[in-house]
Amino acid sequence: MKAKNIVGIILIVVILFLLFLVLSQESSKKVEVVEKVEEKVSKVEPKLEKSEEEKYLEDLKKQAGAKTDYEVSKYYKTACSSCHGKSGEGTKVAPSIAGKSYEYIVEKLDDYKNDRVVNSLMKGLLNNTSDEDLKILAKEIANFK
Structure with a gap:
């Protein structure tokens, strides 16, 4: 093999190695960001208040499931x-x-x-x-x- 071919192969290997390092660092940063966002979201408690209609429907469901004195x-x-x-x-x-x-x-x-x-x-x-x-x-x- 000629020296040019050896140098070319070494450069390609080095470039691929550097590309791999850059990509692995970006994906780990994304994981960290996602974990931080998930942590913040889990701390926030949803404060959704039920509408009158939803409360009314729940009451009807409870009535339908209630037991009576007779079958x-x-x-x-x-x-x-x-x-x-x-x-x-x-x-x-x-x-x-x-x-x-x-x-x-x-x-x-x-x-x-x-x-x-x-x-x-x-x-x-x-x-x-x-x-x-x-x-x-x-x-x-x-x-x-």
């Missing part, structure tokens, strides 16, 4: 209790249905289902419910005191 059906728990309350006592969203007669409840459910009383939420809940299931639900609700 209610799964359908009532999932479809009715979040708005009408666990025992039919009513909420800000929907009126009380406790203490209503079987006939009154069947009539109202049928009115909602058949759009005689316009309420898109009730219509959606009752749309795929059979008349027999409506009667069973009405009988259950009529037992609420």
Whole structure:
């Protein structure tokens, strides 16, 4: 090999080594900066206050999960209790249905289902419910005191 080739190879190796050192120092600086930023972010506590609507929805969820003195059906728990309350006592969203007669409840459910009383939420809940299931639900609700 000629001396020029040896010198060229040595220069290339030195340049690559220096390039490696520079890149490794930059990446370690980035890691340090990221760690400092993460540390500062973790010290800041978020002070997000819940809106009235979020508080209201949480309250409805608690009501839906509350236990009653008697057992209610799964359908009532999932479809009715979040708005009408666990025992039919009513909420800000929907009126009380406790203490209503079987006939009154069947009539109202049928009115909602058949759009005689316009309420898109009730219509959606009752749309795929059979008349027999409506009667069973009405009988259950009529037992609420």
